[in-house]
Amino acid sequence: MNPLDQPLTLPCGAVIKNRIFKSAMSEGLGEKGGAPKPSLAKLYRIWAEGEIGLCVTGNVMVDQRALGEPGNVVIEDERNLASLRFWAEQAQLNNTHCWVQLNHPGKQAPKGLNRENVAPSAIPFRKDMQAFFETPRELKEEEIWEIIDRFGKAAEIVKKAGFSGVQIHGAHGYLVSQFLSPKHNQREDAWGGSPEKRRKFVVEVYRSMRKAVGHDFPVGIKLNSADFQRGGFTEEESLETIRVLAGMGIDLIEISGGTYEAPAMVGSKASQSTLEREAYFMDFAVKVRKSVDVPLVLTGGFKTYQGMAGAIESGDVDMVGLARLLAIEPDAAKKLLQGKNPSQIIQKVKTGFGPIDRMSVMETVWYREQLERIGEGKGPKPNLSAFWVFLKYMFRFVFKRKGVWKERAS
Incomplete structure (x- = not known):
């Protein structure tokens, strides 16, 4: 039997048809007012037709004043309910689950995109990134x-x-993630100063969401195994956070890692032995499995059917998370469910411009371009020039920023 082609029942009772999990990618397919574009529904319909068990949407922001990237979908109220319903309908064809990933960028938003950026503490980015990200204001x-x-x-x-x-x-x-990290959260009130206090924000976010949706509706979280930064969020703190959330009844935990400053989620911090084993964060997943019984997703590094099937067969994880692969091979799940390897192999995206490549921004921007192509009916283009995509992104961003300045002036 193919271990990827088995159903999974979550604590809330929901059943996912197989073990293939489309992890969130920022699509940039939102209208100016935050509504999803029709192309977003088309993109998710294609993934649903590709036999994925569970698709998680990219960054949907909870505040129009706090975007993480240009083109974010925003959910503040019901003004875009009709287009959200159409997106949900298309994304859940073929008995596919589709969950919305809710997010707030905090300080991790490019300069000029928002009127201001906020964070737990007014901690700047590292020096080589300060040209792109401003120092945030501390939240009250x-x-x-x-x-x-x-x-x-x-x-x-x-x-x-x-x-x-x-x-x-x-x-x-x-x-x-910023609230959880002692590097970025240096508060000395009820929201910082100890691991327990730094966890307060995510605990209250979960409580707020669970109260809003009830106990029979799936609520999950994507959580770093660690920040991979000196003085940042550690594996020990992550494990304790998972224990707390599991005790509160969370339905699914997706394990990832890294930040824009230390992008382990794209393999930049992975050892050779980890790359050979495929899954970047498997060692941590094993520790989690020994500690809690909550369903686990592991995202990052998977390339082959054997690697994915082995992860499920080990019992250490319950689903395998894929992202970049599904941006250049939307129907890869069909091959995996047949016991075959995907046709495409993920390569590091590079523009040749050191400061940009070190931030791994292109790992977002280049794949976002692929998602836009799929949503427009063009299909992905795996050999697309990263430098050309970067120039296009900068042109769009400057145009967007001019629009922000014009709105402020008026």
Whole structure:
């Protein structure tokens, strides 16, 4: 029997048809007001037709004033409910689950995109990134509670729109991840100063969302195994956070790692032995499995059917997370469910411009271009020039920033 082609029942009772998990990628296919474009629904329909068990959407922001990238979908209220319903309907054809990943970027947003960026503490990025990311303003306590409420409200709308679940983005250096990290959270009040206090934000976000959707609706989280930064979020802190969330009834935990400053999620920190084993964070997943009984997804590094099937057969994880592969081979799941390897192999995206490549920004931008092509009916283009995509992105970003400046002036 193919271990990837087995159903999975979550603690809330929901059943996922197989063990292939499309991890979140930022699509950049939102309208100016935050509504999903029709091409986004078409993209997810193609993935649903490709036999994926569970698709998680890319960064859906909970605040129009706090975008992580140009073109984010935003859910603040019900103004875009009709287009959200159409997206949910298309994404869940073929008995596919589709969960919305809810996020707030905190300080991890490019300069000029938002009026201001906020974070747990006013900690700047490392020096070589300060030209791209500004030093944030520290959040006030009342603002923290407002953001928590926004996560709950957005989850309520996600359920009303007909999606089958919701995921908290607690990884990759965004706001939830910033609160968890002693490097980025240097507060000395109820929200920082100890691992327990730094966990308070994600705990309250989960409570807010669970209250909004009830106990029979799936709620998951994407969480770093570690930040891979000196003084950052450690494996020990991550493991304790997972224990706490599992005890509260979370349905699915996706393990990843890294931030924009230390992008382990794209393999930049992986050892040769890890690359040969395929899964970047398998050692940590084994520790989690020994500690809790919550369903686990492992994302990062998988390339072959044998690697994915072996991860499931080991019992250490319950689903295998794929992202970049599905941007250049949308129907790869069909081959995997037949016991075959995907046709495409993931390569590091490089422009040749050192500062950009070191941040791994192109790992977002280049694949976003592929998603846009699929949504427009063109199909992916695996040999697309990274430098050309970078120039296109910069042109769009400058144009967007001019629009922001014009709005401010008026």
